[in-house]
Amino acid sequence: MAINAADVKRLRDLTDAPMMECKAALEEAGGDFDRAVQILREKGAAAAAKRTDRATNAGIAKFVTSGDGKQAVGVVIECETDFVALNPNFREMVDKIANGLLAYSVEDVNNRANDLEVDGQTVAAHIEQAVGVIRENIKLTKAVKLESDGVIAVYNHRTGEAESTQAAAVDASGDAGNLKDIAFKVAVQVVGFKAEFLNKSEVSPELIAQEIETETNRAVNEGKPAEMAAKIAEGRVNKEFFKTRVLQEQPFYEDQNKSTSQWLGEAAQGGKVEINRFVRLVVGG
Numbered sequence: 015m016a017i018n019a020a021d022v023k024r025l026r027d028l029t030d031a032p033m034m035e036c037k038a039a040l041e042e043a044g045g046d047f048d049r050a051v052q053i054l055r056e057k058g059a060a061a062a063a064k065r066t067d068r069a070t071n072a073g074i075a076k077f078v079t080s081g082d083g084k085q086a087v088g089v090v091i092e093c094e095t096d097f098v099a100l101n102p103n104f105r106e107m108v109d110k111i112a113n114g115l116l117a118y119s120v121e122d123v124n125n126r127a128n129d130l131e132v133d134g135q136t137v138a139a140h141i142e143q144a145v146g147v148i149r150e151n152i153k154l155t156k157a158v159k160l161e162s163d164g165v166i167a168v169y170n171h172r173t174g175e176a177e178s179t180q181a182a183a184v185d186a187s188g189d190a191g192n193l194k195d196i197a198f199k200v201a202v203q204v205v206g207f208k209a210e211f212l213n214k215s216e217v218s219p220e221l222i223a224q225e226i227e228t229e230t231n232r233a234v235n236e237g238k239p240a241e242m243a244a245k246i247a248e249g250r251v252n253k254e255f256f257k258t259r260v261l262q263e264q265p266f267y268e269d270q271n272k273s274t275s276q277w278l279g280e281a282a283q284g285g286k287v288e289i290n291r292f293v294r295l296v297v298g299g
Contacts, residue, residue: 017041025050031147057146072099074177075156075295077168078112083194086166086183087115087123088295090156091141096176098150105177107144111137111154120159127157158293160185167197171205179297180205190285196278197289202267203274204292209261212291217260225251261292 017040025036025047031054039057043049073092079085089112091104098104114132115123122130128138135143137154145152160166164187170178182204186197203209211217229250233243256263257273266277278287 017045021045021047025054054146055143071298072096073152073155073179073297074099074105074108075179075181075297076108076112076170076177077181077183077295078109078116079166079168080116083165083167084162085116086160086168087112088156088158088160088168088181088183088293089115089127089154090295090297090299091152092155092297093148093152094150098148098152099177099179101148104144104148104152107140108177111140115157115159118159120161123157123159128154156295158295160291160293162290163187164288164290165194165197167194167201169198169201169205180295182292182294184292185290186287187290188282188285188287190282190287192281192283193285193287196281196287199268199281200261200274200278200289200292203264204261204294206267207261207264208259209264209292209294210259211261212289213262214256214260217256222251225255261289 017037021040022033022036025031025040026033028051031039035054035057036050039050039053040047042053071092072095073090075088075090077086077088089108091108091111093099093104111132115127115130115137118130128136128141130137132140137157141152141154160183162185164185166183166185168181168183170181172178182201184197184201184204186193186200190196226244226247229247230243232250233246234240238246257265262273262275264274266272266274269277272280278289281287
């Protein structure tokens with residue numbers, strides 16, 4: 015049967031599939047519009063299956079917050095190319111999924127985000143549909159939700175027109191009048207200096223021992239006696255490892271003569287600020 019050009023355009027507007035595929039789907043469905051939509055979705059699922067092994071080296075890492083600032087959801091949705099990461103439809107999908115997940119519990123978001131429904135279909139279905147249209151491998155690689163009795167501030171790092179590939183959320187509490195601004199600056203710090211631990215107590219003894227062993231061997235290879243090498247190793251772990259990877263010990267980005275901990279004490283302006291936790295997201299991380 016002859017396919018109406020208006021129906022082809024309507025199907026494209028609804029599914030965003032290529033025009034020729036819309037026409038082929040309508041022909042296969044004998045002009046039945048609803049069946050044509052289903053055919054395109056089924057073909058999208060097949061397209062997704064074919065692409066699951068392809069590497070995803072681009073994408074978006076993003077946090078969104080609830081209106082009261084007490085909840086935040088972060089997602090990392092990856093694709094194959096920067097070109098797709100800049101695609102308005104891809105960006106819209108990321109926003110839709112992240113904001114939709116705010117309605118669910120911490121446990122559900124952290125453990126089964128792909129199975130949760132957003133706008134009438136699962137997150138996995140949204141992504142599968144996007145694969146069928148965009149024709150790249152797309153996947154949700156991370157989803158996390160935070161809740162706080164204090165405030166949650168988020169920072170999504172953007173470069174030019176590109177969406178963020180790094181993002182952070184910081185949960186803070188205290189009585190400082192500028193608490194949210196402080197938490198936001200700490201989120202910037204987390205992204206900029208790639209913090210991994212909040213304070214020294216979060217670093218496991220096993221990791222510290224491993225770092226000391228590595229630095230001891232490094233000093234020995236530099237020609238230092240064993241006893242001296244052990245002292246050098248401890249110094250390097252304190253100076254290099256902790257100051258590089260522990261948030262409270264890192265030089266603060268606004269004034270690198272101060273540690274983040276020192277800056278926090280001054281920024282509170284006589285009040286109290288406690289950084290309870292942070293989460294850093296990164297595409298490919």
